[in-house]
Amino acid sequence: xxxxxxxxxxxxxxxxxxxxxxxxxxxxxxxxxxxxxxxxxxxxxxxxxxxxxxxxxxxxxxxxxxxxxxxxxxxxxxxxxxxxxxxxxxxxxxxxxxxxxxxxxxxxxxxxxxxxxxxxxxxxxxxxxxxxxxxxxxxxxxxxxxxxxxxxxxxxxxxxxxxxxxxxxxxxxxxxxxxxxxxxxxxxxxxxxx
Amino acid sequence: xxxxxxxxxxxxxxxxxxxxxxxxxxxxxxxxxxxxxxxxxxxxxxxxxxxxxxxxxxxxxxxxxxxxxxxxxxxxxxxxxxxxxxxxxxxxxxxxxxxxxxxxxxxxxxxxxxxxxxxxxxxxxxxxxxxxxxxxxxxxxxxxxxxxxxxxxxxxxxxxxxxxxxxxxxxxxxxxxxxxxxxxxxxxxxxxxxxxxxxxxxxxxxxxxxxxxxxxxxxxxxxxxxxxxxxxxxxxxxxxxxxxxxxxxxxxxxxxxxxxxxxxxxxxxxxxxxxxxxxxxxxxxxxxxxxxxxxxxxxxxxxxxxxxxxxxxxxxxxxxxxxxxxxxxxxxxxxxxxxxxxxxxxxxxxxxxxxxxxxxxxxxxxxxxxxxxxxxxxxxxxxxxxxxxxxxxxxxxxxxxxxxxxxxxxxxxxxxxxxxxxxxxxxxxxxxxxxxxxxxxxxxxxxxxxxxxxxxxxxxxxxxxxxxxxxxxxxxxxxxxxxxxxxxxxxxxxxxxxxxxxxxxxxxxxxxxxxxxxxxxxxxxxxxxxxxxxxxxxxxxxxxxxxxxxxxxxxxxxxxxxxxxxxxxxxxxxxxxxxxxxxxxxxxxxxxxxxxxxxxxxxxxxxxxxxxxxxxxxxxxxxxxxxxxxxxxxxxxxxxxxxxxxxxxxxxxxxxxxxxxxxxxxxxxxxxxxxxxxxxxxxxxxxxxxxxxxxxxxxxxxxxxxxxxxxxxxxxxxxxxxxxxxxxxxxxxxxxxxxxxxxxxxxxxxxxxxxxxx
Ligand code: SF4
Numbered sequence: 015x016x017x018x019x020x021x022x023x024x025x026x027x028x029x030x031x032x033x034x035x036x037x038x039x040x041x042x043x044x045x046x047x048x049x050x051x052x053x054x055x056x057x058x059x060x061x062x063x064x065x066x067x068x069x070x071x072x073x074x075x076x077x078x079x080x081x082x083x084x085x086x087x088x089x090x091x092x093x094x095x096x097x098x099x100x101x102x103x104x105x106x107x108x109x110x111x112x113x114x115x116x117x118x119x120x121x122x123x124x125x126x127x128x129x130x131x132x133x134x135x136x137x138x139x140x141x142x143x144x145x146x147x148x149x150x151x152x153x154x155x156x157x158x159x160x161x162x163x164x165x166x167x168x169x170x171x172x173x174x175x176x177x178x179x180x181x182x183x184x185x186x187x188x189x190x191x192x193x194x195x196x197x198x199x200x201x202x203x204x205x206x207x208x
Numbered sequence: 209x210x211x212x213x214x215x216x217x218x219x220x221x222x223x224x225x226x227x228x229x230x231x232x233x234x235x236x237x238x239x240x241x242x243x244x245x246x247x248x249x250x251x252x253x254x255x256x257x258x259x260x261x262x263x264x265x266x267x268x269x270x271x272x273x274x275x276x277x278x279x280x281x282x283x284x285x286x287x288x289x290x291x292x293x294x295x296x297x298x299x300x301x302x303x304x305x306x307x308x309x310x311x312x313x314x315x316x317x318x319x320x321x322x323x324x325x326x327x328x329x330x331x332x333x334x335x336x337x338x339x340x341x342x343x344x345x346x347x348x349x350x351x352x353x354x355x356x357x358x359x360x361x362x363x364x365x366x367x368x369x370x371x372x373x374x375x376x377x378x379x380x381x382x383x384x385x386x387x388x389x390x391x392x393x394x395x396x397x398x399x400x401x402x403x404x405x406x407x408x409x410x411x412x413x414x415x416x417x418x419x420x421x422x423x424x425x426x427x428x429x430x431x432x433x434x435x436x437x438x439x440x441x442x443x444x445x446x447x448x449x450x451x452x453x454x455x456x457x458x459x460x461x462x463x464x465x466x467x468x469x470x471x472x473x474x475x476x477x478x479x480x481x482x483x484x485x486x487x488x489x490x491x492x493x494x495x496x497x498x499x500x501x502x503x504x505x506x507x508x509x510x511x512x513x514x515x516x517x518x519x520x521x522x523x524x525x526x527x528x529x530x531x532x533x534x535x536x537x538x539x540x541x542x543x544x545x546x547x548x549x550x551x552x553x554x555x556x557x558x559x560x561x562x563x564x565x566x567x568x569x570x571x572x573x574x575x576x577x578x579x580x581x582x583x584x585x586x587x588x589x590x591x592x593x594x595x596x597x598x599x600x601x602x603x604x605x606x607x608x609x610x611x612x613x614x615x616x617x618x619x620x621x622x623x624x625x626x627x628x629x630x631x632x633x634x635x636x637x638x639x640x641x642x643x644x645x646x647x648x649x650x651x652x653x654x655x656x657x658x659x660x661x662x663x664x665x666x667x668x669x670x671x672x673x674x675x676x677x678x679x680x681x682x683x684x685x686x687x688x689x690x691x692x693x694x695x696x697x698x699x700x701x702x703x704x705x706x707x708x709x710x711x712x713x714x715x716x717x718x719x720x721x722x723x724x725x726x727x728x729x730x731x732x733x734x735x736x737x738x739x740x741x742x743x744x745x746x747x748x749x750x751x752x753x754x755x756x757x758x759x760x761x762x763x764x765x766x767x768x769x770x771x772x773x774x775x776x777x778x779x780x781x782x783x784x785x786x787x788x789x790x791x792x793x794x795x796x797x798x799x800x801x802x803x804x805x806x807x808x809x810x811x812x813x814x815x816x817x818x819x820x821x822x823x824x825x826x827x828x829x830x831x832x833x834x835x836x837x838x839x840x841x842x843x844x845x846x847x848x849x850x851x852x853x854x855x856x857x858x859x860x861x862x863x864x865x866x867x868x869x870x871x872x873x874x875x876x877x878x879x880x881x882x883x884x885x886x887x888x889x890x891x892x893x894x895x896x897x898x899x900x901x902x903x904x905x906x907x908x909x910x911x912x913x914x915x916x917x918x919x920x921x922x923x924x925x926x927x928x929x930x931x932x933x934x935x936x937x938x939x940x941x942x943x944x945x946x947x948x949x950x951x952x953x954x955x956x957x958x959x960x961x962x963x964x965x966x
Contacts, residue, residue, distance in 0.1 A: 016211055019323070039813045046273040053281055056266060058326050058656065059811045062584040062670045064637030065591065067327040072341055074282065074295060077326060083591060096210060141323050144212035144219070182315060182594055184322060
């Protein structure tokens with residue numbers, strides 16, 4: 015089963031301690047500096063929408079946003095362009111994109127934050143209902159692949175996978191690690207394997 | 209083709225009406241051919257527009273990042289149209305005739321917003337939906353998924369018949385003459401893809417209203433405006449429409465003119481067809497800025513226009529569709545899910561009380577209400593769309609509509625369900641109060657995504673909303689009932705002309721820097737179908753608009769007479785007086801270094817620019833002379849308004865013309881210091897130096913604004929009517945904006961005064 019359009023959401027730890035307006039400034043700066051791997055285009059500000067996409071950094075190949083959907087703040091990486099290779103490659107690419115952005119944001123706000131992203135929980139979605147309708151069958155078929163990817167990246171199997179089962183939602187799972195990850199180490203590992 | 213696109217295509221095979229399926233296949237092929245350079249880019253551009261695929265800001269591959277203009281390095285170098293890069297994301301406009309939707313459609317829209325756009329579905333001022341940041345290759349798949357639930361994007365943009373709008377309360381409104389829904393539906397279906405509606409020089413907008421006194425249909429600002437009326441003949445009630453034509457907002461708004469006091473339903477479709485043919489044949493094709501139907505009517509006069517249309521009507525071959533739909537026309541086609549009821553008793557719930565006071569409206573059917581879902585800036589998330597679909601299913605038989613105020617209306621809610629429905633909406637984050645009051649500001653996309661945006665209409669709206677939200681329920685009712693509308697430029701997509709207080713984006717030079725501004729537009733009327741249009745009184749820096757709004761509303765509250773409505777108040781005290789209240793906001797601007805935020809727009813930290821302009825490079829004597837002259841010109845056009853308000857139409861028209869000449873002279877002086885005051889000389893020099901050289905040409909509107917000057921100059925001494933005087937003022941104001949624009953472009957291009965004069 016080919017899975018494209020991978021989304022990763024890494025939750026903010028605790029409450030969002032940084033005013034959402036600050037992300038507008040940071041994302042504009044990132045566009046100016048072209049700070050990420052993708053071609054960054056613009057910033058879309060949806061702070062006025064309750065439980066919405068918050069502040070978005072629009073890129074050609076992917077979007078990043080400081081996101082409040084489902085009522086929890088987090089950094090979402092939404093891959094739009096197709097990626098060649100295996101599903102593992104695509105999971106890896108999206109997770110690296112998300113962790114890298116979290117890492118940069120933490121560093122940016124280190125002085126006046128604190129802004130920290132979860133070390134032990136994230137979500138993985140397939141934002142494509144043709145490739146991955148959100149059904150038990152899709153879950154059954156994707157689960158082994160997701161598990162092997164998580165084991166591969168984090169080097170252990172101490173995690174719990176929970177399927178978001180609302181049939182109308184995108185296919186998605188919550189991944190809860192029992193051992194907190196070191197983002198730097200994970201990022202290095204992801205990038206080494208890329 | 210993407211794997212998922214291919215899957216959708218085969219999965220939806222057979223579920224889409226044949227004709228539509230073929231059209232989408234053809235469009236998909238045209239995308240392919242354009243990529244191979246086998247279709248001309250201009251033809252492809254109009255093709256995609258007629259399919260609803262629109263351009264978006266920065267799709268020319270350039271973006272000013274606050275310090276300089278940078279190229280966006282899109283990989284694919286092909287184009288979707290002149291100056292539009294293939295890979296640049298764009299907007300898809302989705303037509304929702306009369307705003308009518310069902311839960312299945314809401315769910316599909318949710319999925320599309322999530323999978324292809326930036327996770328937001330946006331309701332427009334024409335009851336459409338828009339999705340942004342869409343890639344052109346994905347559009348056929350979006351179209352198929354929409355078509356499978358009965359929605360089309362066809363003719364949502366381009367020179368075509370745009371979405372047919374109508375009152376969202378049609379059929380349930382206490383004041384309606386009759387339900388206009390089936391008529392709006394019939395017109396939308398009849399004109400969609402009709403061969404006689406494919407040859408326009410510009411767009412064409414129809415609307416329906418169930419009554420004359422409210423604003424829901426805004427018939428006065430449409431190309432075709434149908435207001436339901438009845439009459440009794442031989443003791444029998446007959447239905448018909450008060451039919452007006454040739455209205456429009458845009459840069460220079462026109463009120464629609466009466467075509468027929470009572471157009472019988474059997475004539476509605478053939479007359480619309482005849483108008484489409486006449487407009488297609490005789491409407492302007494070359495000069496886009498004069499191609500709307502209102503210009504044909506202006507040129508011909510209403511009498512000749514009507515004569516031509518009626519002649520055309522007589523020559524039309526009979527079409528059974530003209531009357532077939534009438535068999536199915538009956539009131540109350542929608543039915544309720546739940547029995548009628550009474551409001552539940554709810555105490556001590558302030559949020560509910562507020563929401564109840566603004567978002568509910570009694571239906572004509574006893575025991576039922578409509579519920580407005582107030583959407584901030586017209587935006588909804590996919591989760592909210594799905595929740596709304598659930599709510600609509602739970603409480604109604606699937607009856608929900610979009611509104612021109614960028615909200616949704618749930619119809620046929622039993623009064624006994626109102627509290628449960630409120631809780632369900634609140635749980636989904638869409639239970640905000642304030643529908644239709646001052647908080648419910650209408651806004652166009654502005655600089656967020658529109659290629660023509662000058663100032664950030666959405667940024668300003670978000671700012672005003674967050675300030676007003678804190679106090680709107682403590683406000684005097686006279687204030688909280690005001691309507692505010694915001695457009696990012698003079699094109700008026702935010703409908704700023706038909707609100708109590710309107711704003712539209714302009715730019716100004718302050719201390720050598722560009723600064724986003726908004727023209728404050730007062731005196732427009734939302735009621736009576738957009739019964740009168742406001743006029744701009746002064747341009748104020750964006751960051752000072754909240755203060756300007758406070759002052760206007762405070763002044764109104766202090767000075768209004770008992771029960772005096774805002775429009776009446778503006779007329780009585782006069783715009784001059786109100787302008788004085790705002791006067792100091794146009795002065796004492798902070799230095800750039802002291803307050804750089806003044807030099808950026810709301811919600812956008814970049815230093816402001818209307819183009820790719822360098823900053824602060826131009827100063828000195830000549831600039832001062834230019835600014836001095838432009839201040840004069842702005843004062844004169846304002847005085848023209850005061851004349852108009854005082855009933856001196858001749859003085860108004862003449863002063864507006866003089867203001868144009870003054871502004872023209874401001875530019876001429878930059879290149880030719882010794883130009884005389886004589887209007888002939890100024891206009892001649894202006895033509896020579898700015899028009900023939902195209903320096904005055906707006907990047908999008910071309911020489912349109914300069915032509916206002918030439919036309920006014922050719923008519924010196926003519927008699928003005930209140931209509932033509934009003935046009936002269938609007939045109940005068942736009943010409944002044946064009947002069948500002950030209951001046952800014954010259955600075956940017958380094959054609960500074962000193963270079964040019966040496
Ligand atoms: S009013 Fe101007 S900025 Fe707003 S959408 Fe229309 S053209 Fe764009």
